[in-house]
Amino acid sequence: MPQFFFNKRLILLLISIILLVALIGFSIKGDRKITWPEQFVKDSTGVFQNIFHRPSQYFAGFFENMNEIKNTYEENKYLKSRLDQYAQLDSDLQDVKDENNKLREELGRQDSLRSYKPTPAVVIARNPDKWFEYITINKGSQAGIQQDSAVITSKGLVGKVKSVDQFTSTVQLLSAKDRKNLISAIVQGKDRKGSKVYGLIEGYDSKRKKLLLRHIGSDMKIEKGQDVVTSGTGGVFPKGLTIGKVSEVQPDSYGLTKMAYVEPSADFYDLENVSVAKRDVSTADAEALGKGDDNQ
Template sequence: MPHFFLNKRLIILLISLIVLVSLIGFSLREKENISKPEQFIKDVVGFGQSLVARPAHGIAGFFGNIEDLKNTYTENKKLKSRLEGLATLEKEIADLKEDNQELRSVLEKTEDLREYQTIQSTVISRNPERWDEKFIINKGKNSGVDTDMAVITSKGLVGKVVSVSPMTATVELLTSENTQNRVSARIQGKEKVFGLINGYDPKKKLLLMKDIPVDKKIKEGQNVVTSGLGGIFPKTLDIGKVKSVEMDRFGLTQIAYIEPSAHFYDFEHVMVVVRTMGKLDNVDKEEE
């Protein structure tokens, strides 16, 4: 009896091995339809792979998007700098054309109101309560900065120096409520139109150009630059573009609303403009 049960176990083991080998061989064959167990195993394995693959692809895509954003940011920065340069160049070209016409009749012109040098500086202080009025820069008398010098950014005029110390200077913005803060300006076009940048509309966020004669025709989009005739600022510093025009309350002059080229709220680096010709009051004294 014990031998019979032992032989029976061997027979069952051999049969099981034969069935197992057959199943393995059957599963390894190439066929279009697979069995239910194989389908189940493949589905489970595939689901596990998808769980791993999706986050992996997502992470790879995320870093790829970051790289694309970096490239896009760099390209946009270059394009913006070129556009800003083109806007300034457009105003300078328009002004040069006018000067060339005058130079045909004046052959001995030796000085140019347009000539200036710049002193690079950084904003080191700005009072939150007077954000639209003044700020302090890290250059002063020791660096050649003096009162009444124009201050610009890469986009355009922002204000002028009102006080200096050996190491710092205080700059008053064009948006200041100070009525004495005036800039002699000119609207470029076929006809020369002069006026004063004096005032700011905080609701519209536009500068006010006043004292424009009523007979002058002004169009929206015309360029506005410094005239160079105020005795302080050089000629053709970029101020902005005409947005709209209206009569003053007395009906004697026109007021132009100017969209400024520069941003007055957010900037860190500015340039102090040193006029090469010097101030007109110094010139007048020399002539006397």
């Protein structure tokens, strides 16, 4: 008797498995019509999904919004602290400007080595063989562009105008392999002795992708991370144009001066929009001021 019941259960299990497989195969047929029980179950499931979907979405969105509000509060708190610092810096800068204007009035001089008129331009041509040497912009003599004018982007100095045509100009980049491509520069801040650190941007290391700041006095102390800007004493570029940051300092081959590798602020590889900086102060005046600075 127990053997019979055991066989009966086994037979029922096998029949159930066969029916289940048959139903699965029948349900996955793509060309068959859905029966009314299946349609009823499907519609009922859809209704319940629609009913519970909206509240679940609401609660999920509520907690997400709460998290965003918390993050916004933290960001707002941080920005307020930065804004207070900015307000103080803006106030200090305005005081410096007012004092500078008063000193100029007393000296009877309105020109400044920092003064320049920017002319926006677009890069329209670039030779793949000289990608890091020259670019062509869509402004020329008709737009008042002059030879040797500084060319900048929002990030910093990229080069100078090499030649000018009526409607276009050729710009020589700081990364060009030209020993005559010299720029008078200054390391912002003073060394430990309180002296300004001057040098010349002279050359570009294509392997390191760094500018070379040469002719730095061997007794001058400069550090990694200091900003390098144009000095304004070369008679060509306005003062204070960003060039880059000091990344490494080492003595030259003779040990008489130092050389620094400068990480450029501007991206020489990707250039689209630039500005040509035409100096307001005359070259003669700039050279005179430069001699006066050198004598100091």
